[in-house]
Amino acid sequence: xxxxxxxxxxSLTLTVPVMAQSxxxxxxxxxxxxxxxxxxxxxxxxECFRRSxxxxxxxxxxxxxxxxCQPDANKIGQQMPWSENDYDTLxxxxxxxxQDCNKGIIGDGRLSVLFDDKEEYKKFVKSKLTDAQINNILxxxxxxxxxxxxxxxxxxxxARGVDVTHITTAVNKVCxxxx
Numbered sequence: 001x002x003x004x005x006x007x008x009x010x011s012l013t014l015t016v017p018v019m020a021q022s023x024x025x026x027x028x029x030x031x032x033x034x035x036x037x038x039x040x041x042x043x044x045x046x047e048c049f050r051r052s053x054x055x056x057x058x059x060x061x062x063x064x065x066x067x068x069c070q071p072d073a074n075k076i077g078q079q080m081p082w083s084e085n086d087y088d089t090l091x092x093x094x095x096x097x098x099q100d101c102n103k104g105i106i107g108d109g110r111l112s113v114l115f116d117d118k119e120e121y122k123k124f125v126k127s128k129l130t131d132a133q134i135n136n137i138l139x140x141x142x143x144x145x146x147x148x149x150x151x152x153x154x155x156x157x158x159a160r161g162v163d164v165t166h167i168t169t170a171v172n173k174v175c176x177x178x179x
């Protein structure tokens with residue numbers, strides 16, 4: 001299973017940038033697939049308003065909760081039209097769900113990168129992110145462990161460079177919907 005997932009993610013070289021091919025229906029399918037896997041999905045929680053402008057979303061493994069924060073929302077739970085940034089955030093946070101399922105079960109808090117081989121990880125990340133983007137991520141997350149930084153970099157790389165339909169497939173495969 002691990003080999004399948006690593007191969008799936010690593011082999012995805014898109015000819016069309018992810019941002020240019022964003023499709024609401026495909027992202028809605030990812031949203032519902034996450035729910036079927038046992039993830040609680042929320043929009044614009046209290047935390048989004050408390051940290052307004054600081055976060056685009058988050059995934060909490062211990063409660064299996066994925067949140068998207070839409071900056072133009074005016075009240076908790078309100079859904080606004082989805083932006084490209086919202087779609088990017090959904091792909092990013094969905095990758096954290098995959099990382100959560102990767103070496104255990106969803107909600108166990110044991111997130112891990114998909115690549116056991118450091119060189120494969122590096123090659124994948126560098127094929128999706130520039131050195132400047134990687135350095136910005138490291139600066140943004142300078143207060144977390146190196147292991148968590150690797151998780152974040154991988155999630156940014158997947159969000160930027162892997163088609164949403166492949167992320168949906170990975171959620172199904174790794175988190176048990178498609179076993």
